Each structure stands twice: as C-alpha cells, then as structure tokens.
Amino acid sequence: MQLIGPLRVPWNLVKTRLQFANVMKFIGSLWDLTSRRVSLPEEKWFKFLGHVQFMLTCIEDCVGLSLQDIQKIHGSLMHICFVYCEGSSHLPVISNFMSHYNGNEFICRHGFNALTKTLLWWK
Structure with missing residues (x-):
C-alpha cells in the first residue's frame, strides 16, 4: 500500500486482497507499478x-x-x-x-x- 499511497488511488482492499503484481488491471486501466505507467487495456x-x-x-x-x-x-x-x-x-x-x-x-x-x-x- 505504501507504493501506491502517493498516487492517491482508491484501492479496494476487499476486492484486490492486496494481491499486487507488477502489471495489473484496476479501475478499468492497466497499471504497471514497476515502470509507474497507466494505460488502457x-x-x-x-x-x-x-x-x-x-x-x-x-x-x-x-x-x-x-x-x-x-x-x-x-x-x-x-x-x-x-x-x-x-x-x-x-x-x-x-x-x-x-x-x-x-x-x-x-x-x-x-x-x-x-x-x-x-x-x-x-x-
């Protein structure tokens, strides 16, 4: 959670269960946490x-x-x-x-x- 805290993204802990991956889909977008990029699927x-x-x-x-x-x-x-x-x-x-x-x-x-x-x- 500390990694995305500065982004102020509304992360739903119940839905995601803190299962972070380097690249994951969230709120309809593709999030690449390693390269700090967001794109559309x-x-x-x-x-x-x-x-x-x-x-x-x-x-x-x-x-x-x-x-x-x-x-x-x-x-x-x-x-x-x-x-x-x-x-x-x-x-x-x-x-x-x-x-x-x-x-x-x-x-x-x-x-x-x-x-x-x-x-x-x-x-």
Whole structure:
C-alpha cells in the first residue's frame, strides 16, 4: 500500500486482497507499478474507438445525434483522460455541443465541423 499511497488511488482492499503484481488491471486501466505507467487495456481501447467511430459515421451520414449519444461519448472520453491527460483539452467541444440540447433527451442534432475534428483527434 505504501507504493501506491502517493498516487492517491482508491484501492479496494476487499476486492484486490492486496494481491499486487507488477502489471495489473484496476479501475478499468492497466497499471504497471514497476515502470509507474497507466494505460488502457486493448479491449477497452477498441471499445472506446468504436464509440468514436460510431459518432463519426453518424455525422458523415447526416444522422442526428441524441443527447444520450453525446453523454455516452463524453463520459467515455473523460474516463480516458485519466490515462491520456492531453485529451482533456479536446473535451470542451463535446461539452459545448451537449449544452445545445438544454436537457431535452428527445431531440437529435447534427454534428458540426468542430465536433468532427475533435472526434478525429481522439481516433
């Protein structure tokens, strides 16, 4: 526990039973304690890439995006920002787009150029 203390990571002792390994999966990320690196497991990376590709396809095909679609991708990308910190500067465009729904989950809006550029950056 002393090794991860400075990281302030919420380690669940009941779940992990203090079974540390050099590389282990925790809170959806791959932790390499020896090299002090955190990365996304490959299956999670492909899952998030699929979300981004779905959004780009919707924009390309002029299909309206629901508030739930935007919230889902926004939440996923926020989670990724824990590992890829530079991604946080690319979230405001998505947050901005989400604000145009005014909480109305029943309308669909078409994506715009800045949203496309942001999603391409994530891809």
